[in-house]
Amino acid sequence: DAGVTQSPTHLIKTRGQQVTLRCSPKSGHDTVSWYQQALGQGPQFIFQYYEEEERQRGNFPDRFSGHQFPNYSSELNVNALLLGDSALYLCASSGTSGRGTDTQYFGPGTRLTVL
């Protein structure tokens, strides 16, 4: 049973560029959440997608956007990259409710470096 997968593993971009990160949820899960983890910090919630809609959003600017596809996979897009966007980006999948009652399983993350 494949767990949560993310691609790419590493990415290096320059300031002002745009980036797209990808996530495939664990088998049987239909809800995808994205988190940003800066070095030495805990993950910070970006947003959650369910039924191809953004269901909840954290305190992140509009430069961060996402999409969920009919097969439940998801993309995170970040425009106009800043040095401060350098972080580990984590995708988590969960069951339908997506609430605290459901366990969120994390992928290995994509490490983004902005130069």
Added chain:
Amino acid sequence: QKEVEQDPGPLSVPEGAIVSLNCTYSNSAFQYFMWYRQYSRKGPELLMYTYSSGNKEDGRFTAQVDKSSKYISLFIRDSQPSDSATYLCAMSAYNDYKLSFGAGTTVTVRA
């Protein structure tokens, strides 16, 4: 003040010792409490999941929740070098979809 506070350590213990980790929180709506383990450059892995106050034991791991004090703990008995990792506490409210994390505590178990 952060919603979830966790001492970042680092914590270094000899093999076989008991590791004690804790988090405090300010949001009284939190009802679901989790501990994740994160190895260097990897994603968080769920260790323990508890609901409301009380204790939960799973092998060498014991999670405690005290909602009246807004305090949660994780104990690791008979610690092994393979337990060396960063431990993250996380919590959520019933009608919330996000997890709120502590900063993580880095633990090293010396052989």
